[in-house]
Amino acid sequence: MADTRRFEGYGVLVTGAAQGIGAATVRRFAEEGAHVLVTDIDPAAAETTAAALREQGMAAGAFGCDVADRVSVEAAVAHAVDTLGSLDVLVNNAYHCSPDAPLFEDEPDDNWARDLDITLTGAYRCSRAALPHLAASGRGAVVSIGSVNGLRDFGNHAYSAAKAGLVSLTRTLAGHAAERGVRVNLVAPGTVRTPPWEERAGALDALRGLYPLGRVGEPEDIAAAVAFLASRDAAWITGTTLVVDGGLTAVDSGFRSAWRGRDDT
Template sequence: MTGLERFAGHGVLVTGAARGIGAAVARRLAEEGARVLVTDQDAPEADRTAAALRQQGLTVEALACDVADRASVEAAVAHAVTAFGSLDVLVNCAAHCTPDVPLFEDDPDEAWARDLDITLTGTYRCCRAALPHLAARGRGAIVSIGSVNGLQDYGNHAYSAAKAGLGSLTRTLAGHAAARGVRVNLVAPGTVRTSAWEGRDGEVEAVRALYPLGRVGEPQDIAAAVAFLASRDAAWITGTTLVVDGGLTAVHTGFHAALRQA
């Protein structure tokens, strides 16, 4: 528990919240007093995540939501408003990443379309459905999960393009929504220890050496950044990308290592 109550009385919807960063965000905001709707395409896992949080006395519900489907998104937003009486915060965590094939020219259209439709267009669908409700409260906040992949080259062409697109959407939507009392921001994580890295301990260890702070991220690191940007502590922040990456993009550790070895 954080001891903070920054979200008391707030209704919150989190996409992609069955596990990983999304689940950590749901937990953090609920611990700070929010009423949270955990949504995910994986309905059974979303139910399990919500049930575990309720056992801790937190106000959490679960609902299946496919961000690739407009009707599903609109139903999730409507459910949150009905269940909680308002929607004050939207956190967009849902994403899809298709591994690159060896040659760029062999990438299938379907893989490109899938990554963009869930990661970028899915966020657009959620923002579109939620914005009128967020504006009605006069204290609305949208926080989306981007990636350092949207800032530099770490592979994954489609996923990286989608994450870069989220940075642009954050800025343009922030400009549109500011007059309506809604702030829009983005968190760009580096490597975070989630289920995507299970069974890949060797890769995680190799990557860890690139981080100036000496470790990869944990879901709780990202949840803390989301909680800040969604709260009134960030009342004068909108349209920004907060990079949470242990110094990866600021410090070229490989360059420094090469100099030391020379």
């Protein structure tokens, strides 16, 4: 459990929060005193996550939200304002990732459109609906969950393009929102131990060696970074991308390994 209560009295809405990074994020905010709204396209799963927090004495509610639908997004934001008392933090976590076709020319339009609509346009819809309330709070913050895929090539054309778009949206929205007292930042995780990886036995162990810090990330690693950027500890930070990837994009492990193994004789 977090050591501080930085978010006492805050209202926090997190999208795609029933599991994985989203669930760890709502828990982190709730542990630090926030009243959180767990939103997810699966309302029952959202309620399960919220109920677990309430059972431990934390303030949490749940609401079904499809970020691909403007009406659903606006209903979730309105519900947050009504039930949380204020909306101080929005975390854009919902995403969709389609597998790549073997050949780029075989990529279907539907996969491209869906990944961008949920991952990028979904964050746009949520931020648009939340911004007036975040501005009214006097301490508003938006934190989006990007990916190292938006910074370098790790495959997944549509998903990566959507995550790169989030980096740009973070900058432009930060410029607009600053004069309204709202900060906008992004966390770009590397590989994180989340439910989708459970279907790929052994993949995380294989990837571990690519990370300079010797492990893949845990959802709590990302939640901690999100909480920092949303807090007053980051009061002079806006429009930035915070890479949380165990050194993956900073260190070329393959090059270093090859260099160490070179034959100088």
